[in-house]
Amino acid sequence: MIFTLRQIQEKVKEKHSSLYATFVDLRKAFDMVNRHAQWKILLKFGCPQKLVNIIADLHEGNEARVITSGGVTDGFIISNGVRQGCVLAPLLFNIFMTAFIISLDRTLQDRGMNIKYRFDKGLYNLARLKAQRNVRNRYLTELQYADDLVILAKSEPEAQRMMDTFASVYKSLGMEINSSKTKSLFMYCSGPTLPQRNGLIIDGTSIELVEQFNYLGSLVTTGGDLDAEISHRIRNASYAFYKLRDRVFNCNDLTIITKIMVFKAVVLSILLYGSECWTIYKKHVKTLEKFQMRQLRNILGIKWQDFISNQRIRDQTGCITIENILARNQLRWIGHVTRMSVERTPKQILYGELAEGNRRQGGQLKRYKDGIHAMIKNIGIKDTWETLCQDRSKWRNVCYKNKGIFKARQDAGSTANNASFTCSECQRAIASKIGLVSHLRAHERRRQQ
Secondary structure, eight states: OHHHHHHHHHHHHHTTOEEEEEEEOBTTTTTOOOHHHHHHHHHHTTOOHHHHHHHHHHHTTOEEOOEETTEEOOOEEOOSSOOTTOTTHHHHHHHHHHHHHHHHHTTOTTOSEEEEEOOTTOTTOTTGGGSSSSOEEEEEOEEEETTEEEEEESSHHHHHHHHHHHHHHHHHTTOOBOTTTOEEEEEEOSOSSOOOOOOOEETTEEOEEESEEEETTEEEETTOOSHHHHHHHHHHHHHHHHHHIIIIITOTTSOHHHHHHHIIIIIIHHHTTTGGGOOOOHHHHHHHHHHHHHHHHHHHTOOGGGOOOHHHHHHHHTOOOHHHHHHHHHHHHHHHHHHSOTTOHHHHHHSEEESSSOOOSSSOOOOHHHHHHHHHHHHTOTTTHHHHHTSHHHHHHHHHHHHHHHHHHHHHHHHHHHTSEEOTTTOOEESSHHHHHHHHHHHHHHHHO
């Protein structure tokens, strides 16, 4: 869902259109499921009557008690919602919400974001979507992951009409929208003047219009860029690192190998969460590289005055660059999307574009697929990558082989650049003459101390 939403934002910017996204929060979603409606939905979807009766019996007569400071309360019957902790609960809730979406499709025709897509002729064939044949259209009205719902509209009036429809269908199923936690985000790329916005209203309550929203752990902004998301990821990763600093990274009883394994498993996974769908720029990579090197130096107890290069630290820790990790993650993810069935939304949005709006003249903004194209071109599989993606094991070999290719290219470039000057005292390779002068001055200051 994060990938789909970021792709929609990217295509809205590309076609100079607008997007009004409403992030809906349901009040106690799992506890408000109408059980009688749930059993009817299961029967309608073809579940045998005997199995429905068994599931209903599991939910019948459930009691709960509350532990308070004065003791335990008397038991009370739970008549709504799925069972807490039951393995069937997520599946039952998904089936319930599927019925909700099906009922909406009948009333929300020709609303939302109009996407046209085509799967043949290759992802990078620019003429394939201009043809009259084999091009399909779809109106994308919402994105839903469990109880996290995003309503997609082109304008505020359309968003209000869609919101009213969603609210009425929710009420018919016994559910309620939490208006205080529901937020709206407006992304406008159609012109220099921002249209007047009055805000959405649900049951007489105004919905807050925000500049950014934390959706499924990723920060989505009105600009559709990654600046806020990169800062958000670094803050979270820094918090995780310093929570473990005393017990793990500064612990003398643990080996460097163990510390690096924890760093990769905990800190880097937080830092690069959702990176599979990033349209990344060099400035973002540099920022992430700085964070990684700062924490690795912290783990090894190395200061900048020690004159130890980043490459030596990587060799010592076995950590590859952020550029390599991003390339591996994104190539692995693009393989998953390419192998998806044609009915899946991520594949449709990747191979498609907005049916309305026009691209600007001249050079275009960098797109997600442009970054993928640069990677596969560097590997040398530009013409065969979509075929390779269909074989999961072969494609994974390509992804992890890519790590080595990027590393070899980086090391070769680093050696070529650093071969110009060498420090006579520590034999360190320096890229430029002014760098050598500054380096020798640092040696002089250390001798004076």
